[in-house]
Amino acid sequence: MKNKTTHFVFFSPTGTTQTTILTVGKGTGCKIGTILDLTKEAPQKTPTFTEADLVVVGMPVYGSRLPSLAVERFKSLQGTNTPIVPIVVYGNCHYGDALAELFDLCSEQGFRPVAAGAFLGEHSFSTADLPLSPGRPDAADKKQAETFGIQIGQLPATARLEPVQVPGNRPYKPAPQLTGSATSVDSAACTKCGKCIEACPTQGMHMTSTAAEADPDNCIWCMACERICPSNARSLTHEKVMASAQKLHDHFSARRDPESFLAAN
Ligand SMILES: Cc1cc2nc3c(=O)[nH]c(=O)nc-3n(C[C@H](O)[C@H](O)[C@H](O)COP(=O)(O)O)c2cc1C
Ligand code: SF4
Numbered sequence: 001m002k003n004k005t006t007h008f009v010f011f012s013p014t015g016t017t018q019t020t021i022l023t024v025g026k027g028t029g030c031k032i033g034t035i036l037d038l039t040k041e042a043p044q045k046t047p048t049f050t051e052a053d054l055v056v057v058g059m060p061v062y063g064s065r066l067p068s069l070a071v072e073r074f075k076s077l078q079g080t081n082t083p084i085v086p087i088v089v090y091g092n093c094h095y096g097d098a099l100a101e102l103f104d105l106c107s108e109q110g111f112r113p114v115a116a117g118a119f120l121g122e123h124s125f126s127t128a129d130l131p132l133s134p135g136r137p138d139a140a141d142k143k144q145a146e147t148f149g150i151q152i153g154q155l156p157a158t159a160r161l162e163p164v165q166v167p168g169n170r171p172y173k174p175a176p177q178l179t180g181s182a183t184s185v186d187s188a189a190c191t192k193c194g195k196c197i198e199a200c201p202t203q204g205m206h207m208t209s210t211a212a213e214a215d216p217d218n219c220i221w222c223m224a225c226e227r228i229c230p231s232n233a234r235s236l237t238h239e240k241v242m243a244s245a246q247k248l249h250d251h252f253s254a255r256r257d258p259e260s261f262l263a264a265n
């Protein structure tokens, strides 16, 4: 893969997926090409990639699957037997069928997976009171991501990863319902700076006379608004999220390590 140009495609509301795939890309030693951030919108122009390219695509795991918004936005891209590396980033619980789903999505869009990875990020629901895989990806994760990139760089141009090499059920387990409530705001703390509205991947927020409010029908619980708020004015206190965070803290604290899968040489 050495003479290729590496392009990056990601959906990453809290930034861990972006950090991970850029680190993998650094390891490949290839020339850096386009960086396509699908977090806030699909690309304006529909890019088509060729066999001279290498694409690294990253998405977070939501409920052991991919965020449907990320899937929809990725469908605007087209490969032509273009080598691709699908990577999912998860919060130390399970990645379930997400990697298989991303592998299949890449194939459906004309890309040829050559390697795949499941990496770790701080869980979106992590808070100071209930930390969940805090600080990840950390130095060890980044080292593994870079090593994975080096291995990708050494693959032959014709490499192909087989679907059976990637863990996951086919058909995938059903995705859980993740909407119906939104982050709430402490109006007294909100300075109406608008940063959360700008960061929201669904454009599902608006400013009122007192504070920035989120629309429950459009919230995907991604926590981008909570992370970016300089006044710590936002939180997600839905009982399902609180229960899930407590369960993760109690039962999924043991460190999990990144996994990577490479085409046979
Ligand atoms: C709605 C939602 C569902 C999630 N489901 C899972 C899950 O099933 N397993 C897991 O380990 N982490 C899960 N996570 C955690 C994210 O996968 C993890 O925090 C990831 O690093 C976020 O990526 P980002 O920083 O690119 O947004 C979930 C996060 C959200 C917001
Ligand atoms: S309102 Fe919901 S979808 Fe929008 S940034 Fe906040 S958590 Fe994400």
Ligand code: SF4
Pocket (backbone or CB within 6 Å): 185, 189, 190, 191, 192, 193, 194, 195, 196, 197, 211, 212, 228, 229, 230, 231, 232, 233, 234
């Ligand atoms: S980022 Fe925080 S302070 Fe700024 S508008 Fe949003 S909630 Fe208010």
